[in-house]
Amino acid sequence: MSTTHLLIRKDQLATARLHTDTTERPLADGQVRVRIDSFALTSNNITYAAFGDAMSYWQFFPSEEEGWGSIPVWGFASVVQSLHPGVAVGERLYGYWPMATSAVLSPDRLSPARFTDAAPHRAELPAVYNQYFRCNADPLYTTDTEDLQALLRPLFITSWLIDDFMADNDFFGATTMLLSSASSKTAYGTAFQLHQREGIEVVGLTSPANVAFCQSLGCYDRVVTYDALDSIAADTPCVYIDFAGNGELRTAIHERFANLKYSSSIGGTHVEQLASKGAGKSLAGPRATLFFAPAQIKKRTTEWGADEFGRRMVAAWHQFLSKVTDTNNPWLHAEHHHGGEAVQAAYAQVLAGKGDPRTGHILSLFKTPGGR
Structure with missing residues (x-):
């Protein structure tokens, strides 16, 4: 399958363009290919771009074109091809993706709840960004709140x-x-x-x-x-x-x-x-x-242990989500954008800092839901 990316000029963030790679590279043993179904775009992602060189955000999903990069985003993807015995086709994942239609991961350190992408170029990058959560065992996941998870969870x-x-x-x-x-x-x-x-x-x-x-x-x-x-x-x-x-x-x-x-x-x-x-x-x-x-995460997981860190974070998340989704005064609603042109327009809007603060943008480079 071809892969479409939204690429951004690293030194001129307002300059963006779509690039489609029609050559599907075969997977190596142990790799999986995912379809990136939807992702959130917020001012947080603009910060990733603004600090892209200083804090290595451009390195997560490097572009082969000099001077151009892919801004990392948070969202959901489905496994469409797998050469890893521990990851099944059809499995749904939450994590850190490029602004693209697909990505290739090298799963490692698998547990029922998550795994790490062990791609060599990510080895020295902060571990918190390299984890992928398996939705069928993720304590923060519910099917009906995917949009809010993508927008608010990170x-x-x-x-x-x-x-x-x-x-x-x-x-x-x-x-x-x-x-x-x-x-x-x-x-x-x-x-x-x-x-x-x-x-x-x-x-x-x-x-x-x-x-x-x-x-x-x-x-x-x-x-x-x-x-x-x-x-x-x-x-x-x-x-x-x-x-x-x-x-x-x-x-x-x-x-x-x-x-x-x-x-x-x-x-x-x-x-x-x-x-x-x-x-x-x-x-x-x-x-x-x-x-x-990531520094505070490392400090607290060392002091509290990973399980206690997770328990506290999950409890706080559910408390926050109940407030955000209060039917009497909801704090946020999701607005969906499908297809390359719509994604580019939404990016320009978020970059400019425009729009209703109650609106959250959920994007997909596919023209219709479901990856078509």
Whole structure:
């Protein structure tokens, strides 16, 4: 079967094109071929691209074309060909995929719940991204919530880890958490967790257009527009959790809050400003430090054990999902995009940071559901 990819210019993220490889390469012993049925596209994936070279995200699914890359995405795939005795044709998998119609994996370290892709080019990359979950034994999987899993699962795990990291460090002595890009999924997942902490005020920073949405979530103690930072006392002992990557905003926060205890950079919803003023080392106060989720996963699995880590994460996920899907006030609905042109248009929309924060984009490079 031919494989279609959406390729992105690494140095110019707004430039994207479809590429179809009509030559199907035969599988080696131990490999499987999967059909990538659907995947989510969020600002988190734009962060992968923005930090693609610095943090090796382009290396997961390398393109054979110089200067072009495939952005990793989270979603679901079905095994269509297998030369591995432990993986059956028809098996459904959740994991990390290229923006493509198919992929080849080399399953290793199999258990009933998951396996690892042992492809040589992924050996030195963070292990958390190389795991594939077998849906028939995955405690987070339900058939009717695939869209929400693709949209929220990787983001919520990051949110849960940010909250745990802050608590693990006694919130760096702060009582107020300032979250930029408060309408983004990773931000409000983090706010959902932090809101349950005693003695911590959660302040959402957002644009005027998203104030009502952020307030409706009920997980922010206060919602403040970016141009109203002076409504927060300058001597507030606070931590800045930066989901926006907006250099000017980061500078303004560092300069205003003399009692800024810690500055954590999570991602970039404002990609064009990642390298602008305030992104460097000349900031007032603490140095902005990039949060790397795999490091906190490694720390906690060592301290708690993998089983306990999984139990806590699953419990938090189900609690969050019940809130997101509350019929009286659902936080999110999925919008589906099928076919190459629709996927390109959705990518351009997400890259530009446009759209309703209640809308999540589920993409497939196939023109119709079911991989046709």
